[in-house]
Amino acid sequence: MPSEFQQKARETLANANLQLAVFAATGRLKEKRSEVVGAGQLPDYQELRTQANAVKQHATDNLDHYLELFERNVAARGGHVVYCKDGTEVSDFILALARERGAHLIVKSKSMTTEEVDLNERLEHHGLESVETDLGEYIVQLAHQRPYHIVAPALHMTRYDVAEIFTRRLHVPNEIVIEKQTALARSVLRQKFLAADIGISGANFLVADSGAVVIVENEGNARLTTSAPKIHIAIAGIEKVIPRAQDLATFLKLLARSATGQLLSVYTSFLSGPRRPGEIDGPDEFYVVLLDNGRTRLLPDKNKRQSLFCIRCGACLNTCPVYRRIGGHTFPWVYSGPIGAILTPQFMGVQQEPDLPFASSLCGACGEVCPVKIDIPKILLELRSDVKKAETRDKQNRLEKLGFRVFAWLMTHPRLYEMAGKLLRSVGVPSIQAGPLRAWTSQRDLPPLPERSFREMWRRR
Amino acid sequence: MSRDHILHRVRTALGRSPSQPIPDPPPARIRIPEVSLDARVASLIAQVEALAGTALETSDPRAYIASAIAGKTVIACNSPYLAACGISSLPGVESGITDREQLRDACATADIGITSADYALADTGTLVLLSSPAEARMISLLPPEHIAVVSRERILSGLDELFSILPNPAEQSSSMVLITGPSRTADIEQILVRGVHGPGRITVLVTEQGLRP
Secondary structure (H helix, E strand, O other): OOOHHHHHHHHHHHOHHHHHHHHHHHHHHHHHHHHHOOOOOOOOHHHHHHHHHHHHHHHHHOHHHHHHHHHHHHHHOOOEEEEEOOHHHHHHHHHHHHHHHOOOEEEEOOOHHHHHOOHHHHHHHOOOEEEEOOHHHHHHHHOOOOOOOOOOOOOOOOHHHHHHHHHHHHOOOOOOOHHHHHHHHHHHHHHHHHHOOEEEEOOOEEEOOOOEEEEEEOOOHHHHHHHOOOEEEEEEEHHHEEOOHHHHHHHHHHHHHHHHOOOOOOEEEEEOOOOOOOOOOOOOEEEEEEEOOOHHHHOOOOOHHHHHHOOOOOHHHHHOOOHHHHOOOOOOOOOOHHHHHHHHHHHHOOOOOOOHHHOOOOOOHHHHHOOOOOOHHHHHHHHHHHHHHHOOHHHOOHHHHHHHHHHHHHHOOHHHHHHHHHHHHHHOOHHHHOHHHHHHHOOOOOOOOOOOOHHHHHHOO | OOHHHHHHHHHHHHOOOOOOOOOOOOOOOOOOOOOOHHHHHHHHHHHHHHOOOEEEEEOOHHHHHHHHOOOOOEEEOOOHHHHHOOOOOOOOEEOOOOOHHHHHHHHHHOOEEEEEOOEEEOOOOEEEEEOEOOEOOHHHOOOOEEEEEEEHHHEEOOHHHHHHHOOOHHHOOOEEEEEOOOOEEOOOOOOOEEOOOOOOEEEEEEEOOOOOO
């Protein structure tokens, strides 16, 4: 029985349009990144990665200290920090606040952390309207889907898909020109921004020494979300804290380049507390929700805790030969690609998601492009080992064990090995294309076998 | 609430105790290249243009803006610098609003928003705006076009210099925004579209040294 993960992977592989869309889009993102991190464009690139890794290591190893420092500095600027252990606590907090303030309409900017806890669904279940305002997120919200990619949520859709969704959900005439689709979303969402009671954002960084939330974006929807309504709530994982504002000189250079190939994203907002006396606009109330939701489970293991260094740039997805074929919705949770393959099993427990650590060719590309130098391939291997350890004795794959035993025996008996080689050459490759190796061979062409083995050629030289 | 519970879990996992001192963090990495003022101006202009913005150096920003805004609805920030340049008093320019709702309504209907900039970053073509009584957030955000006036000596080499001048921006303002080019998206088929939620057009006017009061 194939697992749900395997089943979805097969469906994606069989969908030619989707294959083309995902492969082309990730290919372009990959190319854009490599154009701006080369030695000619950014000679410091490797030094910046090393620095980013060292800062994240230090912040994670001393996380309690920096969380408390951040909390004190937010409070000093008139903001409030709320710790939540899971999605229920987040929605309880927001619902209570909305009730107290008589708020009904919420505008949201993109946040993977809120996707983790299905915040929109929770709020809408209680009668609040919660609208995504990033164009890609808005489209996937209208389509009742999860984001396909950390950075480009609607990466799997074409303009025709978008036209269909807009027509069905917004009751507008069919429109397939992308500029006009964008203008339509702008005008619908502009009204929401101006009427909203609460703005909910994510956070790319929490700056401990300033008590500030840093948000990076291209559209301007995060600026509107955090500045137009009277209440701003930022929701962030506890691992997002960095020690100093000066560390942004390192992280900002890496983030936009790795994500979209830009030198800087169009808007970087550095927000600390509600508007101050005399400031004309900005929110009157400022809250930061610090979410655990399983993160503390990743801390005890000194090596694997580096999984929390991730700054959500998506570069590992774009470069991954597995993600580029099986796509984002095959992954069981909001995080996909190599980073999803290491985060999800650690958040959920390896028994829950035993397939993910194996969804990799171990080519190492994800580790090479990671701007904060997370050793993803090594963590994948460690998780594979954890999966095997967690399996009970009779659940372990007997066929796999037998196969390796036969292989070891052949390799230690040169005569038998040669005979087996001759046998395989005489019956030919097709014989192994069927049978237990089909899962592998159906997606790959084996090279033709040579007429003679190396040993035979050596003897006849 | 879950505050103590979460902090306790973090400490237990890390093997730390409450208020235990921490080792020194790795020194912040700040590298400021030496770039002449002329080269900064040239780089800023080139970078803004590379992002499909307009950028130029002018000794008479008032004249430039007067011709650019003819027939348009314009809102300008309360910066004394814009007043000193004679921009706030141009016919058709609304300025001096201090009420939030009034300002938001004005911005929502204006064709052009004019602001000053506290700094600009030469190597990325970035404007740095700190929110203040003189500088509202909405003027650079709601109108479809944004014109920013920055004086020459406020052009920094890049992020490193900015964070060495402002090691803690929270001390100055509740909001510092870095603006690098016009608002854009590529969320549908990776096709670039400008002016999604923020301004689709941006103009940076670099003024002569000493013009800033």
